Amino acid sequence: xxxxxxxxxxxxxxxxxxxxxxxxxxxxxxxxxxxxxxxxxxxxxxxxxxxxxxxxxxxxxxxxxxxxxxxxxxxxxxxxxxxxxxxxxxxxxxxxxxxxxxxxxxxxxxxxxxxxxxxxxxxxxxx
Amino acid sequence: xxxxxxxxxxxxxxxxxxxxxxxxxxxxxxxxxxxxxxxxxxxxxxxxxxxxxxxxxxxxxxxxxxxxxxxxxxxxxxxxxxxxxxxxxxxxxxxxxxxxxxxxxxxxxxxxxxxxxxxxxxxxxxxxxxxxxxxxxxxxxxxxxxxxxxxxxxxxxxxxxxxxxxxxxxxxxxxxxxxxxxxxxxxxxxxxxxxxxxxxxxxxxxxxxxxxxxxxxxxxxxxx
Amino acid sequence: xxxxxxxxxxxxxxxxxxxxxxxxxxxxxxxxxxxxxxxxxxxxxxxxxxxxxxxxxxxxxxxxxxxxxxxxxxxxxxxxxxxxxxxxxxxxxxxxxxxxxxxxxxxxxxxxxxxxxxxxxxxxxxxxxxxxxxxxxxxxxxxxxxxxxxxxxxxxxxxxxxxxxxxxxxxxxxxxxxxxxxxxxxxxxxxxxxxxxxxxxxxxxxxxxxxxxxxxxxxxxxxxxxxxxxxxxxxxxxxxxxxxxxxxxxxxxxxxxxxxxxxxxxxxxxxxxxxxxxxxxxxxxxxxxxxxxxxxxxxxxxxxxxxxxxxxxxxxxxxxxxxxxxxxxxxxxxxxxxxxxxxxxxxxxxxxxxxxxxxxxxxxxxxxxxxxxxxxxxxxxxxxxxxxxxxxxxxxxxxxxxxxxxxxxxxxxxxxxxxxxxxxxxxxxxxxxxxxxxxxxxxxxxxxxxxxxxxxxxxxxxxxxxxxxxxxxxxxxxxxxxxxxxxxxxxxxxxxxxxxxxxxxxxxxxxxxxxxxxxxxxxxxxxxxxxxxxxxxxxxxxxxxxxxxxxxxxxxxxxxxxxxxxxxxxxxxxxxxxxxxxxxxxxxxxxxxxxxx
Numbered sequence: 001x002x003x004x005x006x007x008x009x010x011x012x013x014x015x016x017x018x019x020x021x022x023x024x025x026x027x028x029x030x031x032x033x034x035x036x037x038x039x040x041x042x043x044x045x046x047x048x049x050x051x052x053x054x055x056x057x058x059x060x061x062x063x064x065x066x067x068x069x070x071x072x073x074x075x076x077x078x079x080x081x082x083x084x085x086x087x088x089x090x091x092x093x094x095x096x097x098x099x100x101x102x103x104x105x106x107x108x109x110x111x112x113x114x115x116x117x118x119x120x121x122x123x124x125x126x127x
Numbered sequence: 128x129x130x131x132x133x134x135x136x137x138x139x140x141x142x143x144x145x146x147x148x149x150x151x152x153x154x155x156x157x158x159x160x161x162x163x164x165x166x167x168x169x170x171x172x173x174x175x176x177x178x179x180x181x182x183x184x185x186x187x188x189x190x191x192x193x194x195x196x197x198x199x200x201x202x203x204x205x206x207x208x209x210x211x212x213x214x215x216x217x218x219x220x221x222x223x224x225x226x227x228x229x230x231x232x233x234x235x236x237x238x239x240x241x242x243x244x245x246x247x248x249x250x251x252x253x254x255x256x257x258x259x260x261x262x263x264x265x266x267x268x269x270x271x272x273x274x275x276x277x278x279x280x281x282x283x284x285x286x287x288x289x290x291x292x293x294x295x296x297x298x299x300x301x302x303x304x305x306x307x308x309x310x311x312x313x314x315x316x317x318x319x320x321x322x323x324x325x326x327x328x329x330x331x332x333x334x335x336x337x338x339x340x341x342x343x344x345x346x347x348x349x350x351x
Numbered sequence: 352x353x354x355x356x357x358x359x360x361x362x363x364x365x366x367x368x369x370x371x372x373x374x375x376x377x378x379x380x381x382x383x384x385x386x387x388x389x390x391x392x393x394x395x396x397x398x399x400x401x402x403x404x405x406x407x408x409x410x411x412x413x414x415x416x417x418x419x420x421x422x423x424x425x426x427x428x429x430x431x432x433x434x435x436x437x438x439x440x441x442x443x444x445x446x447x448x449x450x451x452x453x454x455x456x457x458x459x460x461x462x463x464x465x466x467x468x469x470x471x472x473x474x475x476x477x478x479x480x481x482x483x484x485x486x487x488x489x490x491x492x493x494x495x496x497x498x499x500x501x502x503x504x505x506x507x508x509x510x511x512x513x514x515x516x517x518x519x520x521x522x523x524x525x526x527x528x529x530x531x532x533x534x535x536x537x538x539x540x541x542x543x544x545x546x547x548x549x550x551x552x553x554x555x556x557x558x559x560x561x562x563x564x565x566x567x568x569x570x571x572x573x574x575x576x577x578x579x580x581x582x583x584x585x586x587x588x589x590x591x592x593x594x595x596x597x598x599x600x601x602x603x604x605x606x607x608x609x610x611x612x613x614x615x616x617x618x619x620x621x622x623x624x625x626x627x628x629x630x631x632x633x634x635x636x637x638x639x640x641x642x643x644x645x646x647x648x649x650x651x652x653x654x655x656x657x658x659x660x661x662x663x664x665x666x667x668x669x670x671x672x673x674x675x676x677x678x679x680x681x682x683x684x685x686x687x688x689x690x691x692x693x694x695x696x697x698x699x700x701x702x703x704x705x706x707x708x709x710x711x712x713x714x715x716x717x718x719x720x721x722x723x724x725x726x727x728x729x730x731x732x733x734x735x736x737x738x739x740x741x742x743x744x745x746x747x748x749x750x751x752x753x754x755x756x757x758x759x760x761x762x763x764x765x766x767x768x769x770x771x772x773x774x775x776x777x778x779x780x781x782x783x784x785x786x787x788x789x790x791x792x793x794x795x796x797x798x799x800x801x802x803x804x805x806x807x808x809x810x811x812x813x814x815x816x817x818x819x820x821x822x823x824x825x826x827x828x829x830x831x832x833x834x835x836x837x838x839x840x841x842x843x844x845x846x847x848x849x850x851x852x853x854x855x856x857x858x859x860x861x862x863x864x865x866x867x868x869x870x871x872x873x874x875x876x877x878x879x880x881x882x883x884x885x886x887x888x889x890x891x892x893x894x895x896x897x898x899x900x901x902x903x904x905x906x907x908x909x910x911x912x913x914x915x916x917x918x919x920x921x922x923x924x925x926x927x928x929x930x931x932x933x934x935x936x937x938x939x940x941x942x943x944x945x946x947x948x
Contacts, residue, residue, distance in 0.1 A: 003557045014660045025680045030612040061553030069886045070922045072553045079469045082387040090481030101523030155729040162725045165700045173708030190650045193697040201686040211738040275511040282811035285742040289673045293601025296674040316745040318504045318815040
């Protein structure tokens with residue numbers, strides 16, 4: 001994960017420098033806030049990669065220049081196939097937002113759909 | 128010709144910006160022809176080769192060269208920009224300008240006030256207002272909107288400035304010696320709703336004596 | 352062991368795959384299948400088809416605009432309708448066509464290019480698609496309301512877009528649509544970043560990924576950074592409209608310029624979010640059709656990183672005429688971004704420099720992209736200068752500029768992508784004759800429509816006007832542009848014919864019809880369920896090229912031959928190379944590896 005860590009850290013560092021320059025030339029508050037928040041979020045991800053992934057041990061096969069397919073056999077991950085959850089959840093989320101101009105009945109209905117779909121998703125995960 | 132706007136540069140700042148445009152245009156055409164030429168060259172040459180060409184992956188000196196040279200080029204353009212910007216954006220002290228014009232934008236016409244002489248020129252849906260300016264004078268414009276964002280654009284100025292509700296914007300120009308009338312060439316350049324299209328005004332640059340007459344003719348007290 | 356003479360034969364992926372059990376893949380066959388799919392390939396196709404349908408909608412709106420503007424006077428529509436036409440044209444093209452097609456590419460190709468079975472979060476991926484479709488329908492639903500669809504321009508500047516400026520429901524529906532599509536994009540970006548970070552095949556280090564995948568990764572970084580800012584601005588705007596807040600209401604302490612900062616902090620990166628995937632597309636196409644590796648891979652990655660960073664640093668160049676931004680700072684960053692963009696252009700030219708060019712249809716469109724995009728880039732450098740932008744901002748010069756850069760990318764490079772990857776998705780080819788006609792008409796129509804707009808802007812024609820005056824002298828150029836747009840429409844006819852005739856053919860299912868480079872060409876066409884049960888060794892950004900040239904140590908990447916030999920020793924299942932190549936093979940198909948002994 002080292003290379004990814006550098007990407008995120010590089011980004012964060014860039015925004016710190018950019019923000020300081022913008023501050024120096026008289027930048028306005030909104031832009032400054034956005035730039036420094038960008039730095040903070042980049043730092044957050046870089047920090048997670050370096051902190052949480054520090055104890056990972058040997059480099060992953062994907063990060064090794066000499067690795068090959070036989071080095072990674074077995075279960076790669078869980079990839080759920082067909083599922084109605086996304087369409088239903090998307091419909092619920094749409095109703096929540098669309099209800100703001102249309103009417104609170106739609107938002108409430110949408111929240112009900114979202115809640116039920118999230119519950120079902122959690123149940124699916126436990127299977 | 129094709130790149131010649133209807134009105135010639137009407138202010139000294141406009142002339143500078145026009146000159147800068149010519150520099151950029153020449154540069155852009157040159158680079159465009161270079162790239163087009165390179166593409167034609169590779170296309171023509173690429174048709175006659177056989178077998179697998181040399182599998183070259185990089186050439187650091189060339190790559191550095193075509194990073195550094197464009198960097199220098201845009202650096203030069205940036206420097207030229209700042210030189211012109213200095214004059215365009217300059218504003219002198221309140222009392223050293225010859226004329227102040229207050230521009231008010233509203234949906235969907237303009238109002239021009241000449242505070243020193245009391246003239247107010249207001250446009251309506253049926254009739255455009257006329258903005259008259261004295262040749263050779265330094266004029267400051269103070270712009271504000273009463274509703275949404277508009278933008279005051281006179282192509283002859285090579286310049287536009289937005290009008291905001293609740294916050295005045297300003298700019299200053301030195302009118303040149305070219306006199307004339309350019310009816311219906313002043314436009315609103317920030318989309319402002321239903322009749323944005325017809326929010327237009329007439330522009331006239333008058334010799335100082337004629338400008339006096341113009342003011343008096345509109346019930347003003349003459350130029351200060 | 353006897354010495355075997357080196358085998359000069361080129362090996363094709365099809366031969367390798369033919370020696371293996373075949374697990375046919377395919378898109379869902381039923382409606383329910385499509386409604387519940389989480390397969391990245393199906394979702395990728397869904398994004399592509401849906402975005403092309405929205406292209407048709409946006410194109411129709413553009414056609415109405417061009418018909419109206421052909422002559423002075425209002426002939427076709429009234430001003431209120433016209434205002435909705437250009438608002439929805441821009442919004443559809445940006446939010447519902449260009450960005451989603453980028454997601455089509457990311458969905459379909461990222462897992463295939465890095466050797467993964469799917470994206471990291473398949474159900475989240477499907478959710479992204481449904482939010483996009485539903486959001487798009489909500490936006491268009493504005494046309495069905497009493498007041499018509501939103502008519503405040505695709506930037507939606509308040510106070511015009513506020514409760515007094517635009518009181519209709521169409522405006523709220525537009526805002527809702529942006530929130531939905533914005534969420535869709537953000538979730539999609541999360542998926543792409545997670546996938547690229549965690550699901551690459553063994554040996555596929557970051558610097559062996561195809562440039563397209565790099566670009567999609569960096570596009571996702573940008574999306575993560577700026578889409579939420581747009582969503583925030585939209586929530587604030589909707590709150591002003593519905594909940595009585597005054598974020599952007601100057602009569603109560605709010606600030607319209609604040610909206611502009613938030614919008615453009617999103618809005619400028621947005622156009623690079625649109626463009627970067629297509630830069631990646633041509634970075635895949637030029638090497639294949641010039642038979643050379645992409646020139647300056649590391650330089651391209653660095654340039655893309657620079658573009659990513661700088662694109663989020665230039666936003667207020669859209670606000671030069673407001674008199675409220677730091678001009679030199681944004682002029683500097685805007686000029687700077689031309690440099691890495693230029694580096695990419697020179698790298699693409701260098702890729703073809705001593706190449707042997709094959710002028711297949713994807714290559715034609717790639718060349719069309721190069722010429723058109725550079726044109727747009729040059730006018731971008733002009734607009735970077737506030738001293739020039741004071742005249743050119745908000746005029747048809749800007750319209751010309753962005754159509755050239757968007758046209759280069761989302762038109763030419765997009766069709767390059769379609770013609771190039773069509774065989775992978777469908778197992779069939781698109782007609783070369785029809786594709787060439789399509790390209791010719793598109794190129795001519797495009798230049799005719801948009802070139803004159805540079806002059807129109809310089810001459811004084813502002814944006815977003817339904818009409819102009821006789822005195823302006825704009826009529827001639829507007830008519831040329833309208834005729835050009837007619838040619839653009841006509842150019843879609845051979846494209847449509849190519850699609851229909853191709854789908855009617857029987858599939859040939861060639862895995863690698865173009866003799867291409869990257870990993871997706873090692874999957875079958877169409878790819879099997881979960882994509883790969885066999886991968887070539889990955890020792891460069893061109894694993895399929897390396898397989899093809901496996902018998903030539905000086906041409907394939909260093910280490911590939913060693914990898915094959917290691918496979919034979921470890922597990923012959925992984926090394927079925929037909930013939931007696933020095934790297935070993937399974938020529939007699941008995942599964943025991945090794946050459947003829």
